[in-house]
Amino acid sequence: MTQDIFSQFNPLEGKRFQVMDENGNISTDPTVAALRPAEVTDDFIKQAYEKMLFMKMADQKANNLQRTGRMGTYASIRGQEATQAGTALAMQRTDWLVPAFRELGVMWMHGVPMENMYVYWMGNEIGSLPPPDVNCIPISIAVGSQMLHAVGLGMGMKKKKETKVAVTFFGDGATSEGDFHEAMNCAGVFQPNTVFICQNNQWAISVPRSYQTKSVTIAQKAQAYGIPGIQVDGNDLIAMYVATKTAIDRARRGEGATLIEAYTYRLGDHTTSDDAKKYRDPAEVELWKPKDPMIRLQKYLAARNLWSQAYEDELVARYEKEIDVIVEKSQSVQYNPADIFDYTYAQLTPHLIEQRTEFLTRLEIQS
Amino acid sequence: MENPKLNIVEAVNLALKQEMERDPSILIFGEDVGKDGGVFRVTDKLQDQFGEGRVFDSPLGESGIAGMAIGLAMYGFKPVVEVQFDGFYQQMLDQMLQHAARMRNRSRGRYSVPMVVRVPSGGGIKALEHHSESIETYVAHTPGLKVVYPSTPYDAKGLLLAAIRDPDPVIFMEPKRLYRAIKQEVPLEDYIVPIGVANVLQEGTDLTVIAWGGMVREVQKVIATLPHLSIELIDLRTISPFDEPAILASVQKTGRLVIIQEAPKMFGPGSEIAALVAEKALYSLKAPIQRVAAPDITVPYLKAEHWYIPDVFQIEQAIQAAMV
Ligand SMILES: Cc1ncc(C[n+]2csc(CCOP(=O)(O)OP(=O)(O)O)c2C)c(N)n1
Numbered sequence A: 001m002t003q004d005i006f007s008q009f010n011p012l013e014g015k016r017f018q019v020m021d022e023n024g025n026i027s028t029d030p031t032v033a034a035l036r037p038a039e040v041t042d043d044f045i046k047q048a049y050e051k052m053l054f055m056k057m058a059d060q061k062a063n064n065l066q067r068t069g070r071m072g073t074y075a076s077i078r079g080q081e082a083t084q085a086g087t088a089l090a091m092q093r094t095d096w097l098v099p100a101f102r103e104l105g106v107m108w109m110h111g112v113p114m115e116n117m118y119v120y121w122m123g124n125e126i127g128s129l130p131p132p133d134v135n136c137i138p139i140s141i142a143v144g145s146q147m148l149h150a151v152g153l154g155m156g157m158k159k160k161k162e163t164k165v166a167v168t169f170f171g172d173g174a175t176s177e178g179d180f181h182e183a184m185n186c187a188g189v190f191q192p193n194t195v196f197i198c199q200n201n202q203w204a205i206s207v208p209r210s211y212q213t214k215s216v217t218i219a220q221k222a223q224a225y226g227i228p229g230i231q232v233d234g235n236d237l238i239a240m241y242v243a244t245k246t247a248i249d250r251a252r253r254g255e256g257a258t259l260i261e262a263y264t265y266r267l268g269d270h271t272t273s274d275d276a277k278k279y280r281d282p283a284e285v286e287l288w289k290p291k292d293p294m295i296r297l298q299k300y301l302a303a304r305n306l307w308s309q310a311y312e313d314e315l316v317a318r319y320e321k322e323i324d325v326i327v328e329k330s331q332s333v334q335y336n337p338a339d340i341f342d343y344t345y346a347q348l349t350p351h352l353i354e355q356r357t358e359f360l361t362r363l364e365i366q367s
Numbered sequence B: 001m002e003n004p005k006l007n008i009v010e011a012v013n014l015a016l017k018q019e020m021e022r023d024p025s026i027l028i029f030g031e032d033v034g035k036d037g038g039v040f041r042v043t044d045k046l047q048d049q050f051g052e053g054r055v056f057d058s059p060l061g062e063s064g065i066a067g068m069a070i071g072l073a074m075y076g077f078k079p080v081v082e083v084q085f086d087g088f089y090q091q092m093l094d095q096m097l098q099h100a101a102r103m104r105n106r107s108r109g110r111y112s113v114p115m116v117v118r119v120p121s122g123g124g125i126k127a128l129e130h131h132s133e134s135i136e137t138y139v140a141h142t143p144g145l146k147v148v149y150p151s152t153p154y155d156a157k158g159l160l161l162a163a164i165r166d167p168d169p170v171i172f173m174e175p176k177r178l179y180r181a182i183k184q185e186v187p188l189e190d191y192i193v194p195i196g197v198a199n200v201l202q203e204g205t206d207l208t209v210i211a212w213g214g215m216v217r218e219v220q221k222v223i224a225t226l227p228h229l230s231i232e233l234i235d236l237r238t239i240s241p242f243d244e245p246a247i248l249a250s251v252q253k254t255g256r257l258v259i260i261q262e263a264p265k266m267f268g269p270g271s272e273i274a275a276l277v278a279e280k281a282l283y284s285l286k287a288p289i290q291r292v293a294a295p296d297i298t299v300p301y302l303k304a305e306h307w308y309i310p311d312v313f314q315i316e317q318a319i320q321a322a323m324v
């Protein structure tokens, strides 16, 4: 029974769920082995690796675009690729994603085109409008504010007797906001079709995880609200997939919400406006580098003759070209000035119609 | 010792440092204000000097920051807290409106909340959503709060000292776009710029322009291009309680009024100033009052920000319109 995962890996007993260690070795623990679903084949892992490589490169490109003045402030996902890919693989297209702001990878895998992501970070709201069949709430910049929406969405799914699930992402810092506690509490009370993914990347800008909470883990907080919580090695793609899949299946069956703490690390600065050297010991980063989610997958795949430097180079060359096309496309998206007015209400008020006219006239004179 | 030339970040930092040396009851806390010195470096090196007991990072929660400050203030401390960006004042609005602003009244004077909330404010730095908001309308509409908004390094130091020494909660707004834009000689000695007193930056007889915060410099740019007009420029400095006598005296002299406000137009301080003049100086007016403000829409993302924030073109047009 897979749902046993939550009692087998009780955070209060100091347990963290891991399937693949940092050397790419699969756990020989029979409990862990029993939890690995049949669909997690080598081919599955290889495909996941390719997705992660793409998101890593797209992320790097976003950083470069910011550095060269073509994008605004950007929050990198570097180091958190496995958390995002693992979750995305466990989701279905009809599920809803409720992201914070450091979710380039999972948003993209859930169907938000990379071009949209770039357009958003370039400072155009239109980037938050994905294709109609993609259910992804716009990025929430206000830390911690979006989790309750996932509870509401999950309640709606349950009320409609649907098997869809709302999956929300947030950081370790976000768990200090009151809204996190309201979300967890309501999730306990109403048992919505909701999954909480905390990307514990150990830092909230300059503030380390240990300053946010005296709890040893974030996962254990779930127990106080009467829902299951598990701490997962967030740099382990398979563990993330298995844990989220289990939580999502639970929610789909109408059994309520789960909190997953993805124990990972922010390898980069907080955002492009930040300089982590001011507050973070570089030795800590060095300690985490070997735990890089990409490296362990390379090792795993290489041991099975499924990864080589040549294969990597070929992928990189291909993705570089693809990303360049995406950059071109996103840079060519124009900002329609009237848009700043037109979505304020379903129907513009007389007062706003007047301001809009004044505005458009002014733009014409000024140009 | 010679007075240093400082920008607004440095002037606020100096004020905090000197006042903390003088008054041991002052505590600074908020998000990233410790080791990082705040995301704008306003509290830079204060933790080094005063230790983690007096300058510390709080967990990430604005309601918590404000609520704890209220408790500490009622217990004899002087919390000077930072909300990282204007848009996240909303996360502490509950505590500020329900408690900080009302405690004196509710307890009939037994308890008071002498705290300062420093708020990096306004747009013009091409930041993310919620990082470019002008919250003066919200805060000024809360009875029990005072609201100040300096536009120069000199005023930043003097007003911050006044705010810290004030017996009531003060919202101290800092214009982000001017943080490092201007340097000015800032006295090392102790001085205050009193709350509630506007500054006539430039005297004139043709027309009064009132502005505050990040807009003051935009107005100055326009005035420089209109040497044929004698413009009186008032930097409001305190939004609430604003300087009624200064406003009325100027309008009575010039008979023309232009108000520049970065916040959305409706129900803002500009509306209040216009109403005041309509009530108390209507017969001095030679032309309708002109207001330049952001439209009543959500602050757009960075690509469209420059269309939204009042600019020199709009300011000049309003001045011309008031001169007809
Ligand atoms: C309500 C709110 N307060 C403050 C901020 C400024 N801010 C942006 S990100 C951040 C830290 C977030 O840390 P965490 O939740 O761990 O997410 P991470 O950035 O590490 O992904 C802060 C304080 C914000 N965006 N929203």
Ligand SMILES: [Mg+2]
Pocket: A171, A172, A173, A199, A200, A201, A202, A203, A204, A205
């Ligand atoms: Mg974090």
